[in-house]
């Protein structure tokens with residue numbers, strides 16, 4: 223009898239719910255029953271409410287079971303799950319789950335499907351096709367494809383990726399750098415983490431293509447220290463890529479050189495801001511640099527540097543492999559391609575939804591998310607991380623689209639969608655936004671450093687009921703100063719969550 | 735903690751010698767020291783400064799800038815409790831109060847028996863399974879008060 227393959231995710235979210243114990247229980251039970259099984263530790267399919275989600279390779283395809291606890295394992299064997307047998311936890315084929323099969327999985331095509339650190343599995347699933355093509359193209363032609371794809375940076379600022387690359391390509395220098403922003407500090411976001419844990423080779427491939435396109439020979443991944451699982455997966459994949467000639471002095475026999483290093487952050491939110499990240503990579507305090515100069519002209523160690531988010535870079539291989547038009551055909555308006563949405567907070571079916579731009583917030587919350595986890599009505603959602611606006615129910619029909627969001631003073635950001643039910647006190651969320659800004663300010667400008675602390679005090683005054691109206695006006699003025707007087711987005715965007723909470727939920731600021 | 739013992743001095747010297755050639759070596763050096771000693775002893779500052787050709791003020795400035803680096807020894811295990819929005823949407827505030835009461839400490843403190851340190855963290859990337867926390871390098875999701883107690887008991891013996 224040939225051995226049966228069982229997939230148990232190594233993704234941190236799955237591990238946080240007991241996947242390791244499940245994997246051990248399956249291996250142990252198989253041994254006890256003298257059954258020949260092979261446990262593969264895959265990434266997550268992104269359906270977190272079903273984690274740990276176990277899949278079995280059967281004659282009829284991959285059959286999923288979830289959420290599985292270690293205690294369920296003997297019962298699963300008894301139900302013959304190795305042949306797809308019936309069981310209360312049987313989900314069936316993942317591809318038949320509406321949450322999954324209505325997505326547009328481009329960047330995340332392999333995540334959850336393959337063994338993340340097995341390069342042969344990667345190659346068998348279209349891996350390194352993009353790089354192979356790129357090696358036959360001129361640098362300018364690669365940049366051209368990225369420009370035409372319409373890809374905009376997924377880290378938050380939505381700057382056209384091709385344009386940034388063009389600047390670095392056009393700036394002559396003895397040494398150029400590529401820095402991948404894997405700081406993923408935005409609360410409510412985890413797409414970078416899932417990608418790095420579930421398909422690290424696609425990031426390595428994307429970075430290698432980017433390096434070829436701009437003439438960079440050294441690359442860094444700036445990874446937040448809170449992600450030890452992603453760190454492990456990246457280290458394993460990078461070591462293999464060197465061994466197999468996909469990194470190093472002679473990439474795929476082409477003579478091109480690219481070295482890749484992982485550097486850890488140290489718990490500073492501001493180090494996700496690109497110039498602060500560069501300072502940190504240079505071994506300094508993460509203080510934001512004024513610009514100009516742009517990092518593309520004068521970046522890491524004073525040299526031209528491409529800084530891109532994990533998702534931006536991991537999307538490059540499919541763009542180069544399938545062509546700019548293929549990618550651009552997804553999306554709406556000036557928001558082309560897909561967004562890797564992360565559904566979190568008080569939501570029944572949280573997880574990762576990769577979907578073409580244009581999907582509405584309401585569809586994400588209800589069609590995908592299934593409403594709140596608590597069963598109470600969803601009252602507010604924060605989109606785009608701690609600097610993103612709070613949206614009330616009346617704005618849930620807004621489509622995910624950079625311009626549509628800008629029009630309602632909101633941010634798409636890195637695509638985090640955090641749901642709150644009706645028990646939320648929005649004055650506390652506004653206060654928290656100011657508190658967070660005060661805690662994480664790099665200290666360089668007064669409106670951010672002092673203004674945020676003042677903001678907490680003013681909100682407390684409003685809530686104490688003493689001269690509330692006066693203090694509401696003061697808060698608005700303070701936000702104005704922060705918006706226009708801050709050097710970077712931390713001070714500059716904190717007014718978004720604060721003012722949106724105040725505007726849409728004024729009743730929460732009146733205490734009786 | 736103002737002096738490093740001979741083992742600490744030896745460790746710091748070895749780490750600095752190994753990593754000093756890296757571009758922007760200071761953060762990797764600090765990470766390596768904290769990974770081995772659990773913290774960056776204040777007495778390490780002059781050793782690092784000398785080894786990397788920096789001023790003591792520079793080294794101190796970097797250590798104090800980053801929340802992750804600590805200048806005093808932590809407990810045997812460090813619990814990092816997420817305080818960010820997605821977790822707040824799932825009763826994080828109640829969990830935080832419970833955790834502090836159960837451990838008998840506030841954030842940035844260590845239990846009297848030296849077993850646990852408690853640190854706040856702002857998102858662990860587990861926002862679809864909130865509330866989340868981490869003990870050393872292990873992540874936990876959907877942490878109810880009961881589950882918190884179970885986890886703490888399990889780690890007390892590790």
Ligand SMILES: Cc1cc2nc3c(=O)[nH]c(=O)nc-3n(C[C@H](O)[C@H](O)[C@H](O)COP(=O)(O)O)c2cc1C
Pocket residue numbers: 374375376377378379380381383403404405406407408491492493494495496497529530531532534535710711712
């Ligand atoms: C306060 C602040 C925090 C940020 N945090 C991140 C982050 O964690 N990850 C990220 O990719 N971009 C972050 N950004 C955006 C970066 O500055 C930069 O725009 C981005 O890394 C560029 O890559 P992209 O064009 O591929 O998005 C942050 C920006 C600000 C102002």
Ligand code: SF4
Pocket residue numbers: 492510662663664665666667668670671708709710711712713714
């Ligand atoms: S806005 Fe805040 S974080 Fe940004 S540069 Fe100014 S002080 Fe630093």
Ligand code: FES
Pocket residue numbers: 409410411816817818819820821822856857858859860861864865866
């Ligand atoms: S907000 Fe708590 S894990 Fe992300």
